[in-house]
Amino acid sequence: MADKERTILSKESILTADDLPTEAVEAEEWGGWILIRTLTGRQRDRLEADLLTGKKNGQINLDNVRAKMVVATAVDQDGNQLHQPGDEVKYTVLYT
Secondary structure (H helix, E strand, O other): OOOOOOOOOOHHHHHOOOOOOEEEEEEHHHOEEEEEEOOOHHHHHHHHHHHHOOOOOOOOOOOOHHHHHHHHHEEOOOOOEOOOOOOHHHHHHHHO
16 A cells, blocks of 8 residues: 655744634524534633633633524635624523
8 A cells, every 4th residue: 555645834824714604504493504613722712711600620611601602603605704703692581
C-alpha cells in the first residue's frame, strides 16, 4: 500500500481556509429553517469561558446555554451573524 501523499500547509493556506461549515437546520417550532455555522475558535473560547464564569470549584454554568448557542452560530445567507453578543436574553422566554 502506497503512502498517502502529504500536503504541507502554509500559514496563508491555513488562515484563508474556508473551514467553517454552514448547515440549514429546520426550526419547525419557528416555522422555517435557520442557518447554523460552526463556531470559530474565538467564539468557542468565549462560550466556554462564559460557562465557567462565576462558578466555584470548576462548576459549569449552563444557564441559558441553548440561547447562547443560537446567538453564536446563527448566520444569514451571506454568512453574517444574525445576532450580537447579549441577544441571548431575547431568547430566554423560549427556554423557560
